[in-house]
Amino acid sequence: MRHIYLLVLHTLTGLLLLGVATLSAQESRITEVLAYHPAPGQFMGSEAMASQDVTTYADLLRKAQKRLVEEHTFLSLGGWGGYIVVRIQPALVNQPGQADFAILGNAFIGNAEPGIIYVSQDVNGNGLADDPWYRIRGSEDYRSNLDYTITYYKPKDPYNDPIAWSDSEGESGLIPRNKYHTTNSYYPLWEGDKVTFMGVLLPDCMKLDSASGQWQSEPYAYGYADNHPNDSSGSHIDIDSAVNAAGELVQLDRIDFLKVQTGVHQQNDVTGEVSTEFAGIRPLAKGSSIVSPTATPAVRLSYSDKQLQIESEVTGTLYLYNIDGQLILTHPLSVGSAKVALPAMGDCYIVLLRLEGGATTSHRICRQ
Numbered sequence: 001m002r003h004i005y006l007l008v009l010h011t012l013t014g015l016l017l018l019g020v021a022t023l024s025a026q027e028s029r030i031t032e033v034l035a036y037h038p039a040p041g042q043f044m045g046s047e048a049m050a051s052q053d054v055t056t057y058a059d060l061l062r063k064a065q066k067r068l069v070e071e072h073t074f075l076s077l078g079g080w081g082g083y084i085v086v087r088i089q090p091a092l093v094n095q096p097g098q099a100d101f102a103i104l105g106n107a108f109i110g111n112a113e114p115g116i117i118y119v120s121q122d123v124n125g126n127g128l129a130d131d132p133w134y135r136i137r138g139s140e141d142y143r144s145n146l147d148y149t150i151t152y153y154k155p156k157d158p159y160n161d162p163i164a165w166s167d168s169e170g171e172s173g174l175i176p177r178n179k180y181h182t183t184n185s186y187y188p189l190w191e192g193d194k195v196t197f198m199g200v201l202l203p204d205c206m207k208l209d210s211a212s213g214q215w216q217s218e219p220y221a222y223g224y225a226d227n228h229p230n231d232s233s234g235s236h237i238d239i240d241s242a243v244n245a246a247g248e249l250v251q252l253d254r255i256d257f258l259k260v261q262t263g264v265h266q267q268n269d270v271t272g273e274v275s276t277e278f279a280g281i282r283p284l285a286k287g288s289s290i291v292s293p294t295a296t297p298a299v300r301l302s303y304s305d306k307q308l309q310i311e312s313e314v315t316g317t318l319y320l321y322n323i324d325g326q327l328i329l330t331h332p333l334s335v336g337s338a339k340v341a342l343p344a345m346g347d348c349y350i351v352l353l354r355l356e357g358g359a360t361t362s363h364r365i366c367r368q
Contacts, residue, residue, distance in 0.1 A: 026092060030088060031087050032065065032086065033061060033064045033068055033084065036064040037083055037084075038076060038082040039082030039197060039275075042181040042184075043181070047067070048076040049076050054190070057191075068086070074278060076277050077115065077261065077262045077276045080263070080264060082261065083259055085257060086257070087257055091121075091255065092239070092256075092283060094255075097240075099237060100284060101236075101281045102282040102284060103225045103226075103278075104281060107226045107227055107235075110217065112227045113227075113275055114140075115261055116200045116225070116261045118136070118260075120255065121252045134250050134252065137247075137249075138202075139220050144202050145169070145200065149168040150167045151194055151196045153193070154187050154192070158185035159185050162175055175267065176267065199263070200263060201265060206274060215270055219234060223237070226276045226277050236284060260278045262276040306342055309337070310337065315334055317330055317331070317354050318330065318333055318352070318353055319352040320342075320349055320350070
């Protein structure tokens with residue numbers, strides 16, 4: 001019996017549907033902040049995080065609601081993993097073949113702080129954000145760690161000490177304090193002794209410009225929050241680009257809930273950490289432009305009882321493990337086709353693909 005697995009990776013090859021708005025936009029808007037968990041960073045304790053003089057999570061949520069929904073201004077999500085969940089009313093209807101909404105942030109030329117976008121439809125109709133979440137695929141999927149975890153630890157002296165962190169890759173480090181924010185705690189004191197976030201880790205985006213001596217952060221091509229200026233088509237999001245945990249496109253009639261999460265784990269001693277800012281959404285009119293991929297490089301795996309067939313459009317390494325986690329073999333991935341003989345032992349294997357740029361994916365294969 002033959003099985004096919006498909007890992008889809010995205011690249012930008014052009015602009016689609018560069019239309020002119022002809023009809024009015026939907027009236028959907030954010031009506032409620034359901035969850036707000038900013039990660040540690042320099043703006044903790046400030047109005048940018050709705051956390052000035054805040055000591056409890058209930059107070060934080062109340063102030064976040066006022067700032068975003070009533071005052072219509074942005075919230076900082078802090079360092080990597082910080083996130084916000086909001087309700088959209090009326091539901092934002094999917095308009096096939098075009099962008100559906102703009103994601104609003106604080107990006108400008110040289111200052112992109114990309115965030116991951118998730119959407120959810122209230123399928124069970126109970127008004128709660130308890131249905132499956134789907135991620136808006138972005139241009140950097142093939143260079144991202146799609147299953148990343150980080151834990152931040154409360155320092156002994158939150159008002160003076162840096163914040164220690166450790167992650168799922170075995171790395172650890174410190175979130176340093178800078179000279180611009182010297183009196184506040186960088187750690188969310190209402191979160192206890194440690195706080196853990198899970199999600200997608202994007203590649204670093206900040207670079208030091210040798211000519212000017214300034215840190216610059218250029219935007220990624222498409223699919224992220226706080227990545228392009230609000231009036232740019234790069235901020236446009238198409239609901240049809242939502243994918244499930246396996247990277248497969250899903251079909252949503254509408255979205256009732258939205259989640260945005262800081263996607264880059266990077267900081268410097270001048271501008272501090274990359275921290276996605278979220279300022280809401282703007283529904284788009286009929287015919288609005290969309291930045292979208294028109295090609296999908298992929299790794300395709302098919303197998304029989306004796307061999308694994310690989311067709312790859314990217315480079316990397318394949319690792320084959322037995323069901324007990326013992327490494328059986330490694331095989332370099334190159335562009336083109338290849339065959340790998342499967343060992344006679346074992347009924348099931350785990351295939352781990354580590355792709356150029358650091359993205360990983362895994363598959364379980366079993367003899368039939």
